[in-house]
Amino acid sequence: MSQALACPPYRGRFAPSPTGPLHLGSLLTAVASFADARAADGVWLVRMEDLDRQREVPGAADDILRTLEACGLFWDETLIRQRDRTEAYRAALAGLAKQNLTYPCACSRAQVARLGRPGIEGPIYPGTCRDGLSPAQHARAERFRAPSGAVAFIDRIQGPQTQDVSLTVGDFVLRRADGVHAYQLAVVVDDAWQGINQILRGADLLLSTPRQIMLQHALQFTQPSYAHLPLLLDEHGRKLSKSLAAAPVDARDPYPSLGRVWALLGQTPPPRDLALPDFWSWAIPRWRIDQVPARQTLAAINHGG
Template identity: 65%
Template sequence: MGGRSPAVARVYRGRFAPSPTGPLHFGSLLAAMASFADARACGGAWLVRMEDLDRPREVAGAAERILDTLRAFGLEWDEPVIYQRERAPAYAAALQALDAQGLTYPCGCSRAEIVRLGRMGAEGPIYPGTCSQGLAPGMRARSIRVRTRAQPMHFTDRIQGEQTQSVEDSTGDFVLRRADGIHAYQLAVVVDDAWQEITHVVRGADLLGSTPRQILLQRALGLPEPSYAHIPLVLDDRGRKLSKSLASAPVDASDPLPAMHRAWACLGQPPVTGAGSPAAFWKRAIEEWRIERIPRRMSIGPQRLAPVDR
């Protein structure tokens, strides 16, 4: 089928994993459409997982609205939706397995202390290893961290190309369970991708830097490593990621085709003509999908968001 290549010839299981912190915006739609198209073009399954671990940030009713929006855009999933809030025992078991290998330790540092003592990295202050040899007298454990390593991690991204990162140098020992008791994203996503047998991950480029951490955990836990593809982020006219900006208006589920055409253009795909419904759009689009057409860049600006007439 269209889009198949030697890199994706094996059985394909993809997923879209939104966080229910608000309605589906254009940047998330882009990731959903890319992951859906890639799965369908390769004859694979497409799953939806709600990343609702961070309960304090969750917006009531957002998960249901996101699912309704996906349906309106013709994005139908193949298996029941998984909710991470129900998966805490699996994350605890993985944490225990890492602890049994001597790869975790309790940390008593506050964020203010890490900011003061750690050097700044691409994603914020790098943990300086303060508690890696044990808690200081009188210090209370707040979080659980994993021991990282300086050896570079290598992987090939299907869009962004060859990637190399030393996790120790880039982030330091990172958190697996937060001070509030919530398991961290990096651990949960690795456990859930393996449990759902995800073979291919297509997501936003803001998570490209997280991939080496996830590969580190996959190898430590003896879990398979999916193939990764990171699409460019969509920025607003002030250079902000849409999901973080005031311009992140929800996509219009009552009139999905205009946003679908704009997203398709942002993904570098040829125009879809003569489609009067989302189902008709996908019938034509999937035949033409080629992941190789996606721009090999980390972001695209607002000039790519101009209305597309069809």
């Protein structure tokens, strides 16, 4: 009699960028990913996505970590910082180049904007440099040769997804003109290295997922499961992290924000008299990802209560 294959142990993560303090939208992602991991008796990691040093706010990384701890969001294993992982990204890019899956690109953003037709996240790269550069051209970036055909996956919250990257994005950048490796490559390399098999993150990254799946297949990495959470928007429809009104979570009194994002995630509201030390022991057994709304959620500006 055959035996059913055992599922690998759950390994999830929260990967903030240190561009400012932890706000309500980021807390929602942290809470959902933490609760999903703990409800599955899994591992929850924190990775600081600090590749783009120009956007990093001094002290923001430490502030985010302190706020997570104040919320009872304690991570497993060693904290990883992307700025320490450059060699791994360089090796992955070299591996793709050996397969003839990348090529140097001399185009500026202005050229791409002028020549590319509209796509899902800006102008579609028209493939100008796909067949090689002339001796007079200087390589600015490195691009991935996006194969034609649909990439399909089932999102645990958003449902079935299909996208033909070659038609909607085109060949995409893996190393930028300033030498920094692109998010699409770094996140794929780091998730594989850390053994991440469950990813919960904001719906603003949903359109990036097919590109990452392409890279996972090209690098022979295992494809994780994805769940994209609704975004919190201000009253003008802007993502809360980009809103001037995105006040940071108060690490001195985080419980009101915790209770609020728990409710925004469609979960049973916690009892009014529940204290922070008891929140997670009450909340984790009650976590239900099938109750998380798929659509974007409008968040009120004042999130103090």
